[in-house]
Amino acid sequence: MHHSLGHVRSMALGCAAKLGVADAIHRAGSRATLHDLHAALSLHPSKLPFLRRVMRVLVASGVFSQVEEGEQDHYRLTPVSSLLVTSGECGGRTLLPFVLLQHSPLCVTPATSMAEWLKAGKEETAFEMAHGAGLWSACRRAPELGDFFNDAMAADSAFIMDVAIRGAGQVFDKITSLVDVAGGTGAAARAVAAAFPHIKCTVLDLPHFVAGDMMDFIPRADALLLKFVLHDWSYEDCVKILKQCKEAIPSRDAGGKVIIIDVVVGSSSQAMCYGTQLLFDLTISMLTPGMERDEKEWCKIFKEAGFTEYKISPVLVKQSSPK
Ligand SMILES: C[S@@+](CC[C@H](N)C(=O)[O-])C[C@H]1O[C@@H](n2cnc3c(N)ncnc32)[C@H](O)[C@@H]1O
Missing domain, CATH: 3.40.50.150 (Vaccinia Virus protein VP39)
Structure with missing residues (x-):
């Protein structure tokens, strides 16, 4: 199953790239809750649970991190997703x-x-x-x-x-x-x-x-x-x-x-x-x-x-x- 579903991990990355998830986290001050992201990406209201699943896969694969801060979980950029920020967190570079x-x-x-x-x-x-x-x-x-x-x-x-x-x-x-x-x-x-x-x-x-x-x-x-x-x-x-x-x-x-x-x-x-x-x-x-x-x-x-x-x-x- 792990090998058969490997493309789904890659598709989740493609989805985050197209939606601009890294930019949204960056603009929110380098940390964003699920609700912050959902609002910033202008997704359909019914899709909040799906966004959580996409993010869960990407956190598990090290693209983003998830930390408990205050009462809520926040997503943060990792060195990998820093490369997806258009304004370029990596010395002005974006991939x-x-x-x-x-x-x-x-x-x-x-x-x-x-x-x-x-x-x-x-x-x-x-x-x-x-x-x-x-x-x-x-x-x-x-x-x-x-x-x-x-x-x-x-x-x-x-x-x-x-x-x-x-x-x-x-x-x-x-x-x-x-x-x-x-x-x-x-x-x-x-x-x-x-x-x-x-x-x-x-x-x-x-x-x-x-x-x-x-x-x-x-x-x-x-x-x-x-x-x-x-x-x-x-x-x-x-x-x-x-x-x-x-x-x-x-x-x-x-x-x-x-x-x-x-x-x-x-x-x-x-x-x-x-x-x-x-x-x-x-x-x-x-x-x-x-x-x-x-x-x-x-x-x-x-x-x-x-x-x-x-x-x-x-x-x-x-x-x-x-x-
Ligand atoms: C993979 S891209 C690499 C571009 C660049 N070197 C870089 O790394 O950003 C390959 C490039 O080869 C060019 N190319 C293909 N055939 C060529 C040819 N016969 N003469 C000159 N350039 C060619 C393409 O237009 C393309 O820009």
Whole structure:
């Protein structure tokens, strides 16, 4: 039952994200009773008992906390739900748009046909089977979907770049120019430019931004940044993209480098981290022809593309597994 009903926990999170529960608690002074929440969210009067059940599931899973204060129980934010506050309690960062994307039909519908997709044996992704077009074409065709997707990625970038710059900022030392390859609306490049104002940053993406197809050409720079890009592509395409990258940077001795921000599966011995990496892998492999990769798989791609050295700097995981 626990495994069968796991999606209900996730749906409850999606419900809280859509309703704006974290914002309501934040606005109420960081603590709210059930009645406060019910009123703030403008729910139907008959739904009070259901809101209590949704909150009970989310408290049990650590998204919110519940404490007895005075005569009444109050809900409070936890470090997890602080990331759902739009005004951004986490140093001004919010992951709400990213959570809304994960819970949208864009991402959920392909997963509902996983078994059919596995049987289909065609060369299309589960996303293509569900939506009749690839992810990038779907975003291009429907600009509101593109905006929704880009907002989610921009929120993710603002959050992750803070962590990456704090945890591995030395990687940007001595760089004077950087191209954010497939950089979406440029949130990652903006974070680099804010932290290192001397670096001239350029964003390359499909024609809806600074027009450019990374498969054909990547502008020259000291460094290229690929954040959550290579995990969208097959082995062959990753090699192709990295070969293009190699053409666009100076030699290693002259300071050229490619900075990749992506998951390394198995980089953490923490069960929750590893479990999340596996879920992210399954999600990405339904949405795109890509996957999340372990160190061996990354190493093979780097070698095939002509790179002789690489260095992994774990920034979002607490412990590395023993080699
Ligand atoms: C998962 S998003 C990552 C965006 C950004 N790097 C970030 O992390 O916020 C992948 C991006 O690749 C872009 N993209 C897809 N195919 C591309 C191509 N052939 N050339 C350039 N950009 C491409 C998409 O438009 C999208 O913005």
